[in-house]
Amino acid sequence: MAGAYDIEAVRRKYIGFETAKARGRFPVEYDPIRRHCHMVDDNNPLFLDAGYAKTTPHGAVLCPPSGWLALYFASLGPWPAVFEPLFPVVPAPGKRIVNMSQEVQWSRRIKVGDYLSVRRRIADVYQKGISIDPEAVWIVAEAIIENQRDEVVCVIRNTMLTHRTPEEVAAAQTSDAPGAA
């Protein structure tokens, strides 16, 4: 496997690749917001109480400004997902994933009842070793989230590391060794 992976071929093929626009199966709903808030003990009434939210300038419960939650509503969360995460699309030697950074640029607030959709684009793919895997692959992907009026709500830029397990690295080194079958 180690010799077979060609990062330059992967870069040529996948950088700039963009998925078709996918629309979330369900509108932005109260309960996933409630669960999200519960996760971090957030009891902000703007996110949780329709009566209170109605009295604010927004007039409705807002979705907390989390890129993660925006992606959930745009397709990746509710079962069954509209499509799978990008990672299997881009070949890499390892199947283990770690998110390394995220940037979210917000243009608009999200309200309960909105429908979100997403287009995703591979911005960069490169190989940079880490302590446990000298062939770790890094994928930079952008997700453009839009609402039902085709207005951009936010753009999420995510850098993800994919790597092999130490066992997989050791096995690959053994198979690469001179004299190995």
Added chain:
Amino acid sequence: MRPAPPEWCTVRRPQLHWEDAEVGQDLPHISFDITPRRLFLQVSGSQDWYPAHFDAAFARKAGHPDVFMNTGFVQAALVRVITDWMGDEGFLRRLYFEMRRQQRPGDTMACRGRVAAKYEADGEGCVDLEVWAENPREGVTTPGQATVILPRRGG
């Protein structure tokens, strides 16, 4: 006059205005003990079913010392620090953060923020924040920056 929030809410401060923000000002911090219950809340709240965040054997096989809290959880905590501070009429324009080190079971994760800059842009009152997550074992695990638009007093 807006009605008071329900009793189950923590007390919301009066709306913060751009004029109120001062460079160097600390945002109220929050903290969490990373317990099994918090791990389950993380999966429920993020709907992230990647096993590295709840299956210790899976995490260890990948070379991690233990399971670790996911991006959705850490982001939600940073967002809470910001939204608690900026109030109903604030707008989070940008959030950037790096998952440099991990929050693991047994850690106490704190999320903090500080006003880094204050300026006007395109007629809006902007505030740049430094935000971060930390724990006693690792120090700062997740450094970040945010930009918030705050309403103007009388505006």
